[in-house]
Amino acid sequence: MDWLYPFAVLIGSIITLMGLGLPVAFAFFATNILGALLYFGGTRGITQMVANFNDAVATYALAPLPMFLVMGSLYFRSGLGEKVIHALDLAIGNLRGRLSYVVLSAGAIFAALSGSSLANAGMMGSLMAPEMLKRKYKPHMAYGPILGAGSLAVIIPPSALGVLLGSLAQIDVGALLIAGVLPGLLLVSMYAVLIWVQTRIDPEAAPQYPVPQVTGREKLKAVLVNIIPMGFLVFMVVGTIILGIATPTESAGLGCAGVVLLLMVYRKFSFAVLWKSLDDAMKVTAMTFLIISASMTFSQIFAFSGASNGFIQYITGFDLGPHGIVLMMVVTVLILGMFMDQVSMMLITLPLFMPIASQYGFDTVWLGLILLLAYEVGFTTPPFGMLLFVVLGVAEPGTSLKTIAMSALPYVLLTLLLIVIIMIFPQLALFLPSLI
C-alpha cells in the first residue's frame, strides 16, 4: 500500500484547497508544487511544471474551442440566433421543453460529424444557452442537454478519443468506432426520455410561452429564411469535413468565417459585435486552458509518485469475476476522471487494464467501448470536468460550478446505465462491427 500515502496527499490536497475556495487552477498549482517537492524531483519538478504549460495548451487539438466559441457568440450576439429559435418555435409548435430537444438533437448530429466534445459543448453552449435562459428555462434544462450532447461526440464516430483509445489499446480502430453507433443512438433516446420526464415532473422548468398561430405558408417562410443560414453554417463546419476540404480541427475556423459571411449578407455585421464575441471566447478559453495546464502536471506527478498504478492495481486486484472486474475498471476510471483529463487517464489505465482483459478473454471492442463511455463521464464530473468549465464559461454570470454539475448528473447516471446495459447485452456494441 505504498501508493496510498501519495494518493491521499495529492487527492486530499486538491479537494481541500478547492473546497476552501481557491480557484480550481490555483488549487492544482498549489497541489502540484507540494507534489513536486514530495515526489517529483523537488524544485526541478516545479521548473518542469512551468515548462509543461506550453506543451499542455500550445497544441493544435485545442484550437477548435476558442473558434467555436467565437462562432457561437457571434451568432447569438448578432441576433441571428434568436431568429433561428423563433423559427424553431414556429416549426415545432407547443412541445414542452422543445429547445432542450433541439439542443440534444442538434448536438447529436454535430457529434456524428465532429470528434471533439469540447468543441461540441462550446458551440452548443454559446449558441443556445443564452436564448434558453432568456425564455426562462431552468438551468438544468439548458445546460443538461448541452453537456449530454457534448459528451456524445466521443461515442458517436468520428471520435479523436476513440481513435486514440483504439491505437493505445491495440483495438481495431474501425470496429471500435462503428461499435459506438448503436449505443450512441440509444444514449440520445435515453436523454430525450430524460428531458420528457424532467418536464413532466416540473413543467415550469421549461415554461411555455405563447407562440403565434401561423399558417403553414408563414411557417415555411420562417423556416426557409432563418433555418437556411443555419444550414449554411452547418455546411461550413461539417460539410467541409465530409468533403475533405478541412480537418475536424480546422472546420471550426471555417465556421467562424461562415458566420461572418452570413452577418455581412444579413447586414448585421459590426466590429462591436465581433469584439464582444472575441471577448466571450477569450474568457472561457483562458479559464479552461489555465486549468488544463495546471491539471496536466497533476496527472504526471500522480503517475510518477506511483499513486495511480498502485491505486489501479489495488482496485482491479479483487477477484470478482469477469463482470466484477469490468465494473472495477469503470469505477477506477470514474474516480480518476474527477481529477484527470481523458488522455492522461488512458495513458495511465490502459497498460494495466489490457493485460487483465486478455487474461479474462474479453472482447476488446466491447471493453473498449465501455471504457470510452467511462472516460467520457469524466468530462462532466467535478471538480475537474472540462465540459463543466466550458459550459460554466458560457453560462450566465454568477452561475456556480455546482449548478452545472447538478445539471449533468442525470446525464451521467444514464451513461452509467448504458454501460450496464452494454455489459449485459454485448451485442449492442458488437453487432455492427460483426458486419464489417
Add this chain to the structure above:
Amino acid sequence: AEDVIEAVHFTPTQVGFAQSFLRFVDRVNERGKGVVQINVRGGPEVVPNPQLGTAQQSGLIDMMNAPAGLYLEIVPEGEVFSASGIKPWEARENGGWDAIDKIYQEKGNAKLLAHVDAGAGFWLWTVDEPKLTEDGMLDFSKLVIRASPLYKQFFESLGAQMIVQPAGDVYTSLERGVINANAYPSIGYKAFGWDKFTRYRVEPGFFHLDVLISMNLDKWNSLSDESKKILNEVAIEYERESYDAIAKEDQESRAAMEAEGMKIVEMTGAGRDKFLAEAAKASWDRMKDRDPTHVEELRKLFP
C-alpha cells in the same frame, strides 16, 4: 550500496518501443542484482515527449528511452542517427559513437548508452496508386502528407503538400481525403488503423529509427565502476539484439499488411537515388543551420 536509476520511456507501456526498453531494463536488473537497478517510472503519462530532453538534462529523471529527434533543440547533432544508415556497432568501431556521445555530454548533459531498435526506418504510405516520373522518382505533386517536423522540409522539397495535424485527426483525415499519404514506420502502423486507407507502400524507405537509451551525466558519473560496466555491457549486447528484433518486426508488419492486399510501388534508377540523397541532405542541411561546428566531422563518421 546498490545504484538505483529512475527511468522513463517515450511511448505508452504497451507499445513495442517501450516493451523493447523494458527488456533492456530486465537484463540490467538481472545482471545487476545488488549492484545496479533500473526503476521504470512510466511513459508519456509521467513525462510528456516534448519535455524528456530537459527532464534528463536537469536530472529530474536519470535515464530515458527516447528518439534523438524528440530533443533536437538541445542536441541538433542527434539528427545523424536518422540521417545515416551506419549500424550502431559500426559507429562504435569507427569512433562515431564516441564523437556523438561527447556532443551529448556537452550539450545535453547526457551520457549515451545505446542506439536501440535501429534496424528499421520510415516508409511513405499512400491512398491512391502513386505514379513515377520519367527518372523513376515518385510524382510527389499529387500527395498531401501528414507532416512531422522530422520530414516536413524533405517532402516539401520534393513537391508534396504537407499538413500538420494531431495524431487523433489522421484517421478521419485519411477517411475523408484531407490527406492522401502518410509517413511512418511499419511498426505500430496497423494499430492506428491507417492501413485501411493507405493501400500502397513506397520503396525505398527513408531515415532510420533514432531511439536512444541515455542517462543524466551527473547520475552516470555518480555510479560505481561496476554499475557502469554492467550498463555498458548490456547496452552493447542489446543494441545489436534489438536491431535484429526490430528488423524482423518491420519485415513481419509489412508482410502482414501485404497479405491483406497492400501493394508496393518502387522508385527506380536515378529518381530513387535522388530521393535518398535528398532525404539525407535535408537532415544535414538542417543540422548545419542549427550548429555547423561538428557537422564536417560527423559527416565523415556517419556516412
Add this chain to the structure above:
Amino acid sequence: MTTFFDIVGRVSWLLAVVAKLLIGLLILFVVSDVVARNLGMRALTWAISASEYSLLYLTFLSMPWLVRNKGHVFVVFLRGLLPPAGRALLEKLMYIACIVLCLYLGWIAATSLSVAVAKGTYETRTFDMPKWAVFLPIMLGFGLSALEWLRFLLTPVSMYDINPTEMEGM
C-alpha cells in the same frame, strides 16, 4: 493605492486585448491555411505552429484580467461551513496563497526565461521558436496576476461576491 491598482488594471486589460486579437489571428491563420491548400497553393504550415503559440499566449496574457474580473472558476463547499468571521479570515488567506503562488511560479518562469536567453535555446515545431518567447507570457501572466490578487487583499473588493455587471468587459 487606487491609482496604482487602476494602472495595474489598465495593463491587465491591455494584455487581454492582445489575447483577443490573438483569437482573431488564430481564426485567420486556420482559414487561410485551408483556403490556400484547397486552391492548390502551398499550405501555410507555419500557421499551425503560430496558432499553437497563440493558444499559449492567449491563456496567460488574459490570466490577470480574469483574476480582476473573477473569471477563474472556484467552488466553496468547505468555505460554506465556516462562520462569517472565519470566512473573512479564510478569504484573506486565499488571496495570500494566490499571491504567493503567482509570485513563485512567475519567478520560476522568469528564471527559466533568463536561462533560455543565456543559452539561446529554442523549440522545434514547424519553425524554431526561441524558448524565452515561450516563458514570456507565463512570466507576465503570473507576475501581473500577483498584483491583481494583491488588489483583492488590500481593497474591499471580494472574489466571492460575483456581481453580474462586473463580468462584462471594459
